[in-house]
Amino acid sequence: MSAVHSPSNSDDKQRLLVSAIEGVASGDADALRVVYGMTSAKLFGICLRICGERASAEDVLQAVYIRVWERAGRFDAARASPITWLATIARNSAIDWRRSVAGRAVRDALPLEAALAVADDEPRADQMLMATEDGEKLRLCMEELDERTRWCIRSAFFDGSTYAELAHRENIPLGTMKSWIRRGLMRLKGCLGNG
Known part of the structure; x- marks a missing residue:
C-alpha cells in the first residue's frame, strides 16, 4: 500500500x-x-x-x-x-x-x-455494529432479552468482563452466569436467524 x-x-x-x-x-x-x-x-x-x-x-x-x-x-x-x-x-x-x-x-x-x-x-465497536443494518437487527434482538441477560452479554462482550467477574458482581455461581449468557446467546442466534 x-x-x-x-x-x-x-x-x-x-x-x-x-x-x-x-x-x-x-x-x-x-x-x-x-x-x-x-x-x-x-x-x-x-x-x-x-x-x-x-x-x-x-x-x-x-x-x-x-x-x-x-x-x-x-x-x-x-x-x-x-x-x-x-x-x-x-x-x-x-x-x-x-x-x-x-x-x-x-x-x-x-x-x-x-x-x-x-x-x-471514532464510534465504539458496539456503536459501529449497531449502526449497520445487521446492527439494527442485533439491537432489536438484544431488546427482546430480559435486562439482566442483556447486561451480562454487553458486559462480557463489549466491556471485557470475564464470566467469573460477572458472577462475583451478581453474587451467583460461575456456572449460573455461564448458563445465563449461553441461553441469551442462543436466543440472540435464534432471533438473528429469523430475519
Whole structure:
C-alpha cells in the first residue's frame, strides 16, 4: 500500500481498513502501519479498560498487533466488520493477560470513564455494529432479552468482563452466569436467524 488517504466517511474508512487488513495478510508491513494508525487509539482504550493499568495495556496492545499480523489471513469481511474483528482480538488478548496475572496482585480494572481520556473520535465497536443494518437487527434482538441477560452479554462482550467477574458482581455461581449468557446467546442466534 503506497499512498494513504484520509477517508471522508465511515464506509470509506471501513473499506480502507478491510483493504489494509488484506495487505497485512499478504505480508505488507506498510498495511500494518495503516491498520495501526486507524485503530490503535480504540484498541488501546479496550486494553486499558480491561488491564486497568497503562503499562500493561501498552504491552497487550503490542501483542494485539502481533496477533493481527499473524491472523490477518483469517479475517473475513463477510462475517464481521474489521473494527469488530480487531476489537475482539484486543478484548481477548487483554482478558488473557488478566488471567495470566490472576495469581499476582492486580488492581481492579479502571472505571469505564478512564477510557474516555484516550483520544479517539471514532464510534465504539458496539456503536459501529449497531449502526449497520445487521446492527439494527442485533439491537432489536438484544431488546427482546430480559435486562439482566442483556447486561451480562454487553458486559462480557463489549466491556471485557470475564464470566467469573460477572458472577462475583451478581453474587451467583460461575456456572449460573455461564448458563445465563449461553441461553441469551442462543436466543440472540435464534432471533438473528429469523430475519
